[in-house]
Structure formats: C-alpha cells, structure tokens
Amino acid sequence: MDLKKRSECPISSSLDVWGDKWSLLIVRDLMMCKQCTYSDFLKSDEKIATNILASRLQMLEANAIITKEDHPQSKAKVLYKLTQKGIDLLPLMIEINLWADKYFTLPTDRKQLLDHVKEDKEAFIKEKTAELLK
Amino acid sequence: MDLKKRSECPISSSLDVWGDKWSLLIVRDLMMCKQCTYSDFLKSDEKIATNILASRLQMLEANAIITKEDHPQSKAKVLYKLTQKGIDLLPLMIEINLWADKYFTLPTDRKQLLDHVKEDKEAFIKEKTAELLK
DNA sequence: CCGCATCCCTATAGATACTG
DNA sequence: CAGTATCTATAGGGATGCGG
Helix, strand or coil: CCCCCCCCCHHHHHHHHHCCCCHHHHHHHHHHHCEECHHHHHHCCCCCCHHHHHHHHHHHHHCCCEEEEECCCCCCCEEEEECHHHHCCHHHHHHHHHHHHHHCCCCHHHHHHHHHHHHCHHHHHHHHHHHHHC | CCCCCCCCCHHHHHHHHHCCCCHHHHHHHHHHHCCECHHHHHHCCCCCCHHHHHHHHHHHHHCCCEEEEECCCCCCCEEEEECHHHHCCHHHHHHHHHHHHHHCCCCHHHHHHHHHHHHCHHHHHHHHHHHHHC
C-alpha cells in the first residue's frame, strides 16, 4: 500500500490513508457490526479478495484506524474494532450516505436508517460513537 | 476506469464513482478555484500524470460531477466546473477536512479557512454553494 | 501554447489456490 | 479461520506526439 504523503493538503493526506475502493467498506462493516472477524469482512456483498483484505487491515491498523483483539471465546479468531480515530470517520460516512441518497437509489433498510439519522444528525453521532466505544 | 457497481450499498456505490486517490483532489481544486483548465489541475501539488488526469476528467464528466465549457477568451482552452452533484460533495469534503484537522497537521492557511467553517458549517455550505453556482 | 492521446514500462490491485 | 503465495490484470508515472 501507499505510504508516501503526496502533499500537505488534508484531503490528499486523508486519501493517502483510506482513499481506495475498499478501506471505507471495512470501516462501514465495523460501524454496522461494532466488531468483525476476518471472515465477516469476506462475507460482505462486495466480495473483497483475501489478500486485499489482509493488506487493508494491516494498513488500517498501521494508521490506527482499527485495532486487533483476541476473540474472548475462540483462540483461533481475531476481532477487529474501530479506534477513536476510526469512529471519528462517522460524520464523513454519514455525509457519503446523504450524498448517495440524493443521487442513487438506496436499499430500503439503509434508507430508513438514514431517515433516522436526518432527524438529528448530532444526536445520532453521539449515540453511535458511545455504542462503538463500549 | 471501474464502471461496475459492486453492491447496492451507498458507500460502495459512491466509492465506485470517486473512491480513488485522485478524483476528490480534482473536486477540491474546483471548489477552491471555481473553474479550472486542464493545466491548472496539472499544477497542483500532487502532480497528477496527464493520462490519469484525462481519464479522471472523463470519468467525472460521465458521472455528471463536472462539466466542460469553452473558455470565453481563448478558443484553445477548456474550463471545467462542478455540477450541482459535484457541489453537493462539499459537506463530505468539509468532514474530510475536519477529520484531517484532528489527526494531521494542516497548513496554516487551510487551518484558518477551516476555523471559519467551524463557526457555522451550514452557513459556509450555503455561501460556498451559491458562489460555485454563479 | 493547450488539451489531450499514445506508448512504454513499472508498481500495485486483485483473483484464485493453498497453508499453518 | 486467518491469513500467504502465486500469478495475472490494471493503474499509474513519465516521456512524447499531435491536432487545433
């Protein structure tokens, strides 16, 4: 993965970290499920390849967006979670959803969730952040 | 460039359009300058290659994020501008900046602009949108 | 000059098979 | 289950060409 910083621009620097077709989908999964195993990510609709998943998880961990933990039950499993830095991507993720809502057709369950978000964006962010931190 | 939609997820669909290392930098340039020529984009700090720039401009135009116009003075020049759909990426761009502000060191001019945005985000979006539409 | 298109070459993304 | 290894396709950098 890319490591070099292309410029001092905050947009550019951010894209250097998660500006590819997969990283934010991993973040999305972790926001939906709070914690995921490696195979949970593989099950997502977009069907990420295993090597890409491994490299993105490494990259996101190296950039302190996610952390790895041992699974409490199974020694074989690993749990991935968002860090505070990762959770702080929530407002960004919401804006992506709002933009997509305007220009694409969303699945009904997402549409409903988003309608709830729209009612009080700040409140939703607070609630969700607290839930993800627990 | 990628055209196929990987899933119905709004995040995924959005990333299919602008989820690469360059597209949002083009959008950024157009938000800063309102209109840019081909060579303006080439002058940006990140030094995009000409073939990449051409393919991204095509892609963004095909997805109705930007439009091409004849330059009023020079017949040889072309002006690129954001469409409403492109301008609607502004809240998203702001959130990227806010996230970057929390975890990176911003250049002082950007920092100042962002402090102004923070004072009243909604007002800034309205003002900027109006300016970009003019 | 300006806006690309083309070519060449390298680096990275990605699909699939496989392993501890 | 959580990743590697291997192989191929595509993205991307850099130079150059070329019509308007």
